[in-house]
Amino acid sequence: MQSLEGISLGPAGWSYADWRGTVYPQPLPARFDHLAFLAGQFDFVEVNTSFYRIPSLKLTSGWADKTAAFPAFRFWLKLHQSFTHERQLDRLMLDGFRECLQPLEDAGRLSGLLAQFPYSFKFEPANLEYLGELCGHFRAWPLAVEFRHQSWLEEEVLDYFRKNNLIWTNIDQPQISQSLPLTALATTGDTAYLRLHGRNYQDWFSGQGRDARYDYSYSAAELGRLGEVVARLRDQAKQVFVSGNNHYKGAAVKNLLQLKEILLKRRLNGRMHPSPWGSGRDN
Secondary structure, three states: OOOOEEHHHEEEEOOOOHOOOOEEEOOOOOOOOOHHHHHHHOOOEEHHHHHHHOOOOHHHHHHHHOOOOOOOEEEEEEHHHHHHHHOOOOOOHHHHHHOOOOOHHOOEEEEEEEEEEOOOOOHHHHHHHHHHHHHHHHHOOOOEEOOOEEHHHHHHHHHHHHHOOOOOEEEOOOOOOOOOEEEEEOOOEEEEEEEEEOOOOHHOOOOOOOOOOOOOOOOOHHHHHHHHHHHHHOOOEEEEEEEEEOOHHHHHHHHHHHHHHHHHHHHHHHOOOOOOOOOOOOO
16 A cells, blocks of 8 residues: 555544444454454554553553554554543553553554543643643653643643643644634654544534544545645654544544545645645644
């Protein structure tokens, strides 16, 4: 499969029942492995499981084993929700999370960690202090930090990220109230991160559940615009990771493959360099 130098694409998660018949065959063949199937199509995967419970050593070792046929395939693990949503730094939880990373790290498969904070987590001194404390516990690994509230989009915060070698997570999400807008910012020269959540305005804050929130498929025009954002990020960092989190019924997989085709065509046509839009804010 043709690759994009400096650009890695991957879905957020892989264990979804609604992917059968869209991403995965239905019925599933005997001994079908979902993770190995995705590793044959993408460069990395975001692990969502770790947000809900800390994976066992057996589980993370299994992930490395199942993708052994794809040595370039990588993992990003989302931090447990107790760290980001409950803002608790329990010693046993911290130790357990760090321990579960070891098999992937030993196999050379761990690209980094993702700290996803909720919309309610706003920029204020106490929250910035908490962020620093949390990052201190995971300083041994590249750490991408995602905010969903626009109050964090301040030069003071970006300077803090650069000083502490934190990765600013650019996100595409519905623009409702004080939601963080789409940006094209890289705060380290090594890694840039972009997460695609979809634009389901109607159900984003409806409380109808995860599937409803991420039920969205990007249009060709929207993917073209996102391709420009990826190009701008690639101009700032050695490696750009693009995660598809609009997972419902496999839309993320479809859209990432479409985005790859767009980026490949632009590269072949010599159009990978972004337009001079000025700042890193995609206004």
